[in-house]
Amino acid sequence: MLDASIFLCEVDAEFTSTLCPACNRIEAENREYKEFHCTSCGHQGEADHIAAINIANRAVDEEIREICNKLPLEERKQAIYSVYHRRHLEYTNEL
Numbered sequence: 001m002l003d004a005s006i007f008l009c010e011v012d013a014e015f016t017s018t019l020c021p022a023c024n025r026i027e028a029e030n031r032e033y034k035e036f037h038c039t040s041c042g043h044q045g046e047a048d049h050i051a052a053i054n055i056a057n058r059a060v061d062e063e064i065r066e067i068c069n070k071l072p073l074e075e076r077k078q079a080i081y082s083v084y085h086r087r088h089l090e091y092t093n094e095l
């Protein structure tokens with residue numbers, strides 16, 4: 001008998017359509033209709049596919065999950081932005 005299971009969880013969708021999964025830059029200009037093109041690192045792809053990658057990554061991101069579990073909704077957006085901004089700076093410093 002096949003034992004199949006799935007991982008299902010709720011994620012906060014904040015910035016998932018404008019976040020670059022390569023360099024963590026959040027920028028509204030990263031997305032233009034169906035196209036995603038990071039203004040910082042040049043990563044590109046189909047916008048809905050990029051958003052799906054961001055949602056999947058967020059589901060297993062302990063730092064973001066902790067923010068979503070601890071903070072009230074009105075405080076999450078800035079806290080989530082701060083995490084990705086720090087990660088983006090770390091990424092650019094590593095170049």
Ligand SMILES: [Zn+2]
Pocket residue numbers: 020021022023024025038039040041042043
């Ligand atoms: Zn990027």
